[in-house]
Amino acid sequence: MPEEKNSEVARKLELLKLRFKEKATTDIGLLRAAADRFRAGDFSASDIASVYHSLHRLAGSAGTFGFSALGEEARSLEIMLKPLADMDDDSSGSAIAAEQGRDVVNQAFVDRVAQLESLLSLEQGAPLTGDDASPRASAERSEESVVLIVDPDQDAARDLACGLEFHGFLANIFPSVESAVVNGLAGVSVMVVRDDLVIRESRQLGSVADKPPIICVGAGDSFSQRYRLAERGVDGFVCEPVDIPVLADYMERLITERDEGGSGRVMIVDDDPELLEHYGLVLEEGGMEVRRVNKPAEILSVLSEFRPDIVLMDVQMGTFTGPNLARMLRFDPEWLGLPIIFLSSEEDREFQVAALAKGGDDFLTKPVSDAFLLRAVKVRCYRARQLGKLASRDSLTGLLKHSVAKFEIQKEHARCQRLGQQSVVAMLDLDHFKQVNDRYGHRTGDLVIKGLANLLRHRLRKSDVIGRYGGEEFVVALPDCSVENARQVLQSVCDHMAGIIFTANGQEFTVTLSVGVAPLQNSPTGDDALEAADQALYRRKQSGRNGVMVSGDEPEPAGTVS
Structure with missing residues (x-):
């Protein structure tokens, strides 16, 4: 938090403390007046209820503003008065019997009420802030997630960085934990560190107040090794050889958990x-x-x-x-x-x-x-x-479900019509996906789907609507975006998707992506825009896949669709 903003918050909190003190002074004066009536034997139901609720408020709020002794005393008096307050709740009369009142509201009670103002006049330090008097807002996630790769083997680190780049991660490489910490961890989304470095240099990591999630990479995968890493605060572990799509999905989950854990x-x-x-x-x-x-x-x-x-x-x-x-x-x-x-x-x-x-x-x-x-x-x-x-949310990808995505697109269509703005809707489909499932199995197919989902999260804006439409088909809406800009952005997604190398059964393979785009504001309804994007997608499939087709573009020579 910037120093000037921190000072402004402190000033506001101090003003609230002064306002509380003024209000509490008035409330205590009313309590003393009621106590004088109790001394005279006047135990009206309204006075009992009023005193009880005033003590309840003081007990709940005084400590928050730094008057803990006042809060504790008010709480003690509130407990003493509770039997009479409960009796009033159950009674149909307006007065409490004098003998019942004197059993609770005796001279000692009245004297303690009279002493409340002296507790308010005592300065008892700062309000209750616990360990952190100036809680900081969590940093918002950048458009491109930054990963620090810490590995003395620079060639291996560069290979890993290159692979993660296709998943939307910008990688920086360091040979040691110390060099990474010295360079600074601000703005870093996740760290990927050799397991032996974490064990040897855990003191350097322990000195960092706000560490990003840490995933370790190691050759061994024993219970004792994993437990030692957990002791040092590590958030995840992957075994060599590293399956980059699996690592990227792991990183995405940890980043999302961290981002969402600080907001609401x-x-x-x-x-x-x-x-x-x-x-x-x-x-x-x-x-x-x-x-x-x-x-x-x-x-x-x-x-x-x-x-x-x-x-x-x-x-x-x-x-x-x-x-x-x-x-x-x-x-x-x-x-x-x-x-x-x-x-x-x-x-x-x-x-x-x-x-x-x-x-x-x-x-x-x-x-x-x-x-x-x-x-x-x-x-x-x-x-x-x-x-x-x-x-x-879809359980596999974390993206919007079919029905929710359609609802968001309908809302965006209505906004475009109301404000006269332009937006784009697009349908995306993985090419020859059935062959992936048939050849490598559905588990690998799920990994490919999650790879595309993570890529879309990184390459599109936070304001964009991203949903899984069903199977290997996705839908996106890009608010305040021209068709030409959408074509460029989604072509970049296609290029990155084609560059991701998946591994299964000892074999490496790639998967391409076809996209159909339609301007949202030009259609009578959101469903009509989706249909136009779907038709453009079909024409892209006919034209050779692995690219973007805009609704209204002339189709290229027909081919087999899959």
């Missing part, structure tokens, strides 16, 4: 504006996209528009409770799988289980440090996104 969409629902803003700032500076909801009545509209990965929800918000709001959200089947995490200072396990039974998924107990909040949210967002992929 979070909706926070809390009626405390200072706490809501504090949580939002912490998560945003940690790389999360956040939507804040201060009024529970706005939940449904924000959900539909923002579509978060997870929801953080306070348990008690005035007349609303988190568990009842969660149950209400589950009325709509669309939100049945949405993870809802309750935030509360309530530590009673029975209460937590009862709250989860109404529609929640997890509890985070207040006060929660900034660093722990960020880590917990990132883990839960990553898990939610992984589960979401099961419904929308």
